[in-house]
Amino acid sequence: MEDDSRDDALDSISALSDPARRRLYDYVSSRDTPVGREEAATATGMSRTLAAYHLDRLAEAGLLETGYSREPGRQGPGAGRPAKRYVRSERETTVSVPERDYRLLAGLLTDAVAVDDSGRLLASLTAAAEERGRAGSAPTVPLVQELRDRGYEPADGTQGADAGITLRNCPFHRLARQHPDVVCGINHALIRGVLEGRDDDPDRAELVPPDGRCCVFIRPAP
Structure with missing residues (x-):
């Protein structure tokens, strides 16, 4: 979906009001490849659990998209299960008050x-x-x-x-x-x-x- 309804757009923008989420969103947006929870936590200076929570909230708000893949370079037996990764959503979110088009x-x-x-x-x-x-x-x-x-x-x-x-x-x-x-x-x-x-x-x-x-x-x- 490329366009948000006004309410959805407001919800998406409000998700970025939390400083931790904004740091995570900015970091994921700056990367050319999907970002795992561990990498995002390390880059933004927070625990993996907290990073995972905020990353999932950003995904629910439509600002990030998720997928599953293994660590780069790790393939075959012993590589472990695919991990959840995040990329910036292609959806545009725009809010204008009052509404303009x-x-x-x-x-x-x-x-x-x-x-x-x-x-x-x-x-x-x-x-x-x-x-x-x-x-x-x-x-x-x-x-x-x-x-x-x-x-x-x-x-x-x-x-x-x-x-x-x-x-x-x-x-x-x-x-x-x-x-x-x-x-x-x-x-x-x-x-x-x-x-x-x-x-x-x-x-x-x-x-x-x-x-x-x-x-x-x-x-x-x-």
């Missing part, structure tokens, strides 16, 4: 751009995205932090300096699934604008085939 408007605009055979709407929107990125960039803030503030969930900054920056989340995921050519191009232009606004090389932003992450990869600085 900006996603509907964004969807309508994206639909219109997608069927415009002239390409003029897409060109105008791409140019606007790049300009918005330039105007809204924050050169005094580290690039990884700025990308995090924009919802991209960049990989760890120390890795990014040497190996480029992988963006683990697409802030426009729902629209990108419907019209990838349109939305990924706009997203690429936005990040190019952010880099240019920082006096950085906009060509560091490369459009790559999406694999569940953002469609843009930022190459290492020269």
Whole structure:
């Protein structure tokens, strides 16, 4: 299920009000592979029992998804039973008070751009995205932090300096699934604008085939 009812969304958001659950959710969200209870407990500094309790509450709230698998590298006889593991849910949870439906408007605009055979709407929107990125960039803030503030969930900054920056989340995921050519191009232009606004090389932003992450990869600085 991609959309929550308003009550379900409020319940999901309220589950994150507990600091321990928020730490666990942030940790699981930061990992590329499913996380076991032991790993999550160690990473967040709590007991395994307490971590398991909060992880299950997050799963009940629809914020995490669960599955069972063995420890990486442990296969065959003696590997033990598969353990419960957690990953971030693909479901989007949004709350607006009072209720607004900006996603509907964004969807309508994206639909219109997608069927415009002239390409003029897409060109105008791409140019606007790049300009918005330039105007809204924050050169005094580290690039990884700025990308995090924009919802991209960049990989760890120390890795990014040497190996480029992988963006683990697409802030426009729902629209990108419907019209990838349109939305990924706009997203690429936005990040190019952010880099240019920082006096950085906009060509560091490369459009790559999406694999569940953002469609843009930022190459290492020269």
